[in-house]
Amino acid sequence: MPKTIITCAITGAVHTPTMSDALPINPEMIAEQAIAAAKAGAAILHLHARHPETGAPTVDPEHFSEFLPAIRAETDAVINISTGGNPVMTVEERIPAARHYSPEMCSLNMGSINFALHPMADRYKSWKQDWEKDYLKGSEDNIFRNTFTDIRMVAEALGGPEHRVKFEHECYDVGHLYNLKFCLDRGMFKAPIFLQFVMGILGGIAADIDNLVFMKRTADKLFGDAYQWSVIGAGAQQMRMAAVGAQMGGHVRVGLEDSLYISRGELATSNAQQVEKVRGILETQGNQIASPDEARAILGLKGSNEVNF
Template identity: 30%
Template structure:
């Protein structure tokens, strides 16, 4: 199998702090530096959250703008994907950065349980976020925490609420949501191919110790992979990951194992149907 594999690096997230791992980048400058190292290690998508100075999550468009600009300057061609996740803000504030016109943005199309709360994605907010992505030419990445989310993405595509063929990422291993279950994973892949076509690109993300498990499942099955300190702060039970780049290099080693080349940013943009940049 020689199909290029896109590596997405989720650099920060909304939950991990420096108390969990000192390598977690918090400030915009730390995030830019960490992303550049991951880019040089092979990552071609940067999945981005921003934080306040006290490490709490925020949806501040100014911070997103500074981060986006820094990544574009120091990581030429890298795909910038901004998060509209619910831990960083409420209501339409979650989409306040979309006018910045990033290449991509995450889109959760349904609700589910998280470790200590409900991750609320009501239909009216989902429709508004999707409409903003259409208006600003931002490609959504569908974050599927449940099988129903894949079907909801298909319905939204059929109704014109998602412009292009959906790019779905399976998220497995979140406590109280979908566990890392191989039979379910295989059915997810089957469902994406049935709904969107045999050649539809898809990705998978595993949380915590499941990160390397989902990397292996996705890469060996022709999908794309997500890694990074947002999802997992360790290399193993006893070893903290020294950087996002270290997790990217580990993912690239799995690509080597299955004889899949790591996608260049040009290949990643072509696979995902994104605009070319010089």
């Protein structure tokens, strides 16, 4: 069986500072936790930025500059810069950092969804930052827009010869696989591709094993053997979906972007703790963990010598 790539999504744009003291909300925390996650076994670091004063999601390239060099200096992990931003941003707002830093990988959402976070707001009576409650409550009326025009814009901006970014094609439901097939047939992307099955977000497909099997079967039908894939089990299903996905031949993603917990009812102390746990599960069931250079070979990446940071 090929080696299994562990991706760690360090901070994201879903969770807010009130929810966990471990959530990285400033550059120093992002760098420290990313480096520790890489040392624990994460071959790929999926990165968002946070405003250093408020902890709010940001896509300002200057905010990325406050942690990218430190991570690069201390690890050889593959850097994946999100083009997801947060659900209320346009594509034009979401891609400047990726265009500026030209990383080896970027995420790319493959369709629009109702990206709903508002039920989380009901769990908290007080907030560390003024923006948090309205940010979460407002998501009840959000459409996370990723139209075919948006997808094409990102593909043209980052996938061409200037940047040669490899996309983590984030598929929140089975229809997103068909969107990707359409784009692939139109020449927006070149095989082999890398799929990320994002499961468990309210508005997308639920994180259960039947759905994972269905997503994998659909991808086989659409893409044959010209793809690699990984799975996210957002929330409580994080480790279970990772274990099953790896048994099925997939790669895995964990991190505080996707779940704040290490076990039911117990908050994780860091991203590295989640990486250590999933690595232990995978190695126990016989999976071998890919190094960063092995991940580069598996995914066909351009190499860390061609990034701009």
